[in-house]
Amino acid sequence: MNYLKQNLKQRTAVLFIGITLLGMGLLFQSCDKDDDKDLGARPSITLSTTQVFNSIGNQAITQLTINAPEGLTQINVLKNGVPFESEQISGSPTTYEWEYSYTVDEEIGSTINLTFTAVDTEERSSEPVFFEIRVTAKPIREIAAGNLLGDHIWYADTIYRVNGFVRVGKDELQGDGSFVQEFGTLTIEPGTLIIGDKESKGTLIVQRGSKIFAEGTKDNPIVMTSEAPIGQRLPGDWGGLVLCGRVINNQGPNIELEGGYGGYHGGNVALDDETESSGVVKYVRIEYAGIPINPNEEVNTLTMGSVGKGTVIEYVMASYGLDDAFEWFGGSANGRYLIAYHNLDDDWDVDYGFQGYIQFGLSIRGANLADQSGSNGFEVDNNGQGTDAEPFTAARFANITNIGPKKTRETAINTNFQHAAQLRRNSMLRIYNSFLTGYPDGIYIDDARGNSSAHAINDDLRLRNVILAGVEGWGGNGFGSAYDPDIEGVIEGLPFLDGNGDPYGNHPNAPRGRSLKQDASDVFNVVDWFNIPAYGNKRLAKWQDAGIDPTIFDVVEKPGVLPLPGSMLLNAARWDNVPEASEFEQVPYIGAFGTEDWTDGWAEWLPGIQVYF
16 A cells, blocks of 8 residues: 655645545455554544546645544555555654645546545544545636626636625615615626536526626537536536516515525616616526525526516526526516426416516426426416506517427326416416417416406407417327227316216326316306417317427437428418517417527537536
């Protein structure tokens, strides 16, 4: 066995670290010769850092602090479980400090695990301690929790690791109810990689009045993702991106986002003020976000609180988040070319009087990823209580493709999936020229709190040229509500019941749910309303009738997002019955795509296997 040589000079260490503790204790045998010796006097080692990210050619450094009351004989070092050549030590002080450095020459993506044990003059061994070095393509800069004031630039030749709540600007509530505000600007170069520290709940927050300019390109997008290695990335590995603005909402001027982490939003800026901006988020992928701040209080992948109309949100992909993909809490920010991919909760979550315009959005769900609260494509509220607070939630969505988890009759899906669109709590959402399929329920007009059906009757809640499609052999033109040859007793518009009159249950082949659903009402019939000819809505027996590519449901390197040649979607759009048509690009197709794939070049469908660093 080779040993580290004693260094009587105390040194310090600076380094970048990540984690993976190997259960390697079985590789070490105690050197105790006398079992009667005082085990409390055994040597011990602590490391200044236990994990480091480092690029090829640089030194990974950690400082060993060793306590050996009986004197120190040697330090044993293993590299990936094998004795590693080091230098011998000697001497008898009771406390020792060494700076240990390792020059990285392994290939990108490699992991080097070093294990240290200390042996004293009584031949007693310390417990092993572990130092992991992960080889990265670029050096990593640690960004500590706190406020970024003034102007900051994050460069593409560096990887940035966000620790705790990193805030662009300062917006702190004082004891007297006032706020201390200072402003900052963060510019992120195209191609920059940002990772979030899981242990400290790394989250990037743009405070009110401050700005982020995260403007990637089609060929060089900005990526914000998990710090975990390939095969270990999970939803909720870090916080996500939070934008806080000063536009009015229906809750008040100083509302704190869920979780209580100091994300205040709202103010007195008018909804139509085009100068109010939180910056630019363009060609950005945000992956594995949504870490819980408190139990059942997660950050969304992209959270927008009262964000202004001058903000640019385009070409953003939210993947594998633990909560919602995109959530708007009031404000008026517009958005285009958005992707919600395999997130756990809702894809398009709209609250607190949001009135922006969103066009060209794709959401695709994973069959097993759903939240216990119930997962929907759209989840829309005026507010949590469903009151008449103004401004009403009346956002406009156009050219949305919502692909639910149910591809075939045999596809088993998580029983927490609910609706392609749950329009509830007194909301006035408008959806135009959009395609929805693959959910247990289609459109749900929910009056449990508030009166959304009244808004539908008054044409304040609108669906125009919306196509709902079922699943072949799993219902017909209702999401499980039409006749099935294996089960009797199906009534259009009612829950699916078995022969005993009970809900059929969670069998993966069971038709369950309805294409159109509502709470009990004496004056509103959701089917009649949806079928008003002037509205241009349609229900299809199965999604195949729409001419979509079946691989859009699959986890593959590149799903087929474009409609197939001859698809009815390609030329089915109408704009003559859309009151806000002038605010949209009036394309001829229904759903997010015509003949051009705007996801090419920047979207990533298999982020879990990408070598990012």
